[in-house]
Amino acid sequence: MTQKYDKEFKLHAVQLALESGKPASQVARELGISQKTLYGWVAKYKEDPSTPFVGSGNLKPEAKPLRDLEREIRELREENAILKKVVRIFTNDRK
Numbered sequence: 001m002t003q004k005y006d007k008e009f010k011l012h013a014v015q016l017a018l019e020s021g022k023p024a025s026q027v028a029r030e031l032g033i034s035q036k037t038l039y040g041w042v043a044k045y046k047e048d049p050s051t052p053f054v055g056s057g058n059l060k061p062e063a064k065p066l067r068d069l070e071r072e073i074r075e076l077r078e079e080n081a082i083l084k085k086v087v088r089i090f091t092n093d094r095k
Contacts, residue, residue, distance in 0.1 A: 010041050013031055014042050014045045017038055041053070
Protein backbone atom coordinates (compact mmCIF):
# COMPACT_ATOMS: atom_id res chain seq x y z
CA MET A 1 0.00 0.00 0.00
CA THR A 2 1.39 3.41 -0.90
CA GLN A 3 1.76 6.13 1.69
CA LYS A 4 0.10 9.48 0.99
CA TYR A 5 1.91 12.67 1.97
CA ASP A 6 0.41 16.14 2.11
CA LYS A 7 1.74 19.08 0.14
CA GLU A 8 3.36 20.72 3.17
CA PHE A 9 5.36 17.59 4.01
CA LYS A 10 6.57 17.32 0.42
CA LEU A 11 7.60 20.98 0.32
CA HIS A 12 9.42 20.61 3.65
CA ALA A 13 11.25 17.51 2.38
CA VAL A 14 12.27 19.22 -0.85
CA GLN A 15 13.50 22.31 1.00
CA LEU A 16 15.56 20.13 3.32
CA ALA A 17 17.05 18.26 0.38
CA LEU A 18 17.91 21.43 -1.53
CA GLU A 19 18.95 23.79 1.26
CA SER A 20 20.32 21.72 4.15
CA GLY A 21 23.57 20.72 2.51
CA LYS A 22 22.90 17.11 3.46
CA PRO A 23 22.81 14.39 0.82
CA ALA A 24 19.30 13.61 -0.40
CA SER A 25 19.70 10.01 0.73
CA GLN A 26 20.30 11.15 4.31
CA VAL A 27 17.32 13.53 4.23
CA ALA A 28 15.11 10.74 2.88
CA ARG A 29 16.31 8.35 5.59
CA GLU A 30 15.66 10.96 8.32
CA LEU A 31 12.15 11.59 7.04
CA GLY A 32 11.37 7.90 6.61
CA ILE A 33 10.78 8.03 2.87
CA SER A 34 12.56 6.35 -0.01
CA GLN A 35 15.26 8.14 -1.97
CA LYS A 36 13.32 7.59 -5.17
CA THR A 37 10.29 9.34 -3.70
CA LEU A 38 12.35 12.32 -2.58
CA TYR A 39 14.12 12.59 -5.94
CA GLY A 40 10.73 12.55 -7.67
CA TRP A 41 9.45 15.35 -5.45
CA VAL A 42 12.59 17.40 -6.10
CA ALA A 43 12.18 16.90 -9.86
CA LYS A 44 8.52 18.01 -9.73
CA TYR A 45 9.49 21.02 -7.65
CA LYS A 46 12.24 22.05 -10.05
CA GLU A 47 9.88 21.56 -13.01
CA ASP A 48 7.30 24.02 -11.65
CA PRO A 49 8.17 25.68 -8.31
CA SER A 50 4.98 27.78 -8.21
CA THR A 51 2.60 24.77 -8.23
CA PRO A 52 4.74 21.66 -7.78
CA PHE A 53 2.37 19.23 -6.09
CA VAL A 54 -1.09 19.40 -7.52
CA GLY A 55 -3.06 16.24 -7.27
CA SER A 56 -6.08 14.62 -5.73
CA GLY A 57 -8.21 15.94 -8.55
CA ASN A 58 -6.69 19.40 -8.47
CA LEU A 59 -5.24 20.89 -11.61
CA LYS A 60 -2.66 23.50 -12.35
CA PRO A 61 -4.35 26.85 -12.97
CA GLU A 62 -3.63 26.79 -16.71
CA ALA A 63 -5.20 23.32 -17.10
CA LYS A 64 -8.62 24.24 -15.69
CA PRO A 65 -9.97 26.04 -18.81
CA LEU A 66 -9.02 23.07 -20.98
CA ARG A 67 -10.75 20.63 -18.62
CA ASP A 68 -13.87 22.83 -18.59
CA LEU A 69 -13.95 22.91 -22.39
CA GLU A 70 -13.51 19.14 -22.61
CA ARG A 71 -16.40 18.67 -20.18
CA GLU A 72 -18.60 21.02 -22.22
CA ILE A 73 -17.77 19.16 -25.43
CA ARG A 74 -18.66 15.84 -23.80
CA GLU A 75 -22.00 17.21 -22.55
CA LEU A 76 -22.85 18.70 -25.94
CA ARG A 77 -22.09 15.41 -27.68
CA GLU A 78 -24.39 13.58 -25.25
CA GLU A 79 -27.16 16.12 -25.84
CA ASN A 80 -26.66 15.85 -29.59
CA ALA A 81 -26.97 12.05 -29.44
CA ILE A 82 -30.19 12.35 -27.43
CA LEU A 83 -31.66 14.84 -29.91
CA LYS A 84 -30.82 12.54 -32.82
CA LYS A 85 -32.67 9.69 -31.12
CA VAL A 86 -35.69 11.91 -30.47
CA VAL A 87 -35.79 13.01 -34.12
CA ARG A 88 -35.64 9.35 -35.24
CA ILE A 89 -38.50 8.46 -32.90
CA PHE A 90 -40.75 11.28 -34.13
CA THR A 91 -40.01 10.68 -37.82
CA ASN A 92 -40.81 6.96 -37.45
CA ASP A 93 -44.11 7.71 -35.67
CA ARG A 94 -45.35 9.87 -38.54
CA LYS A 95 -44.86 7.21 -41.21
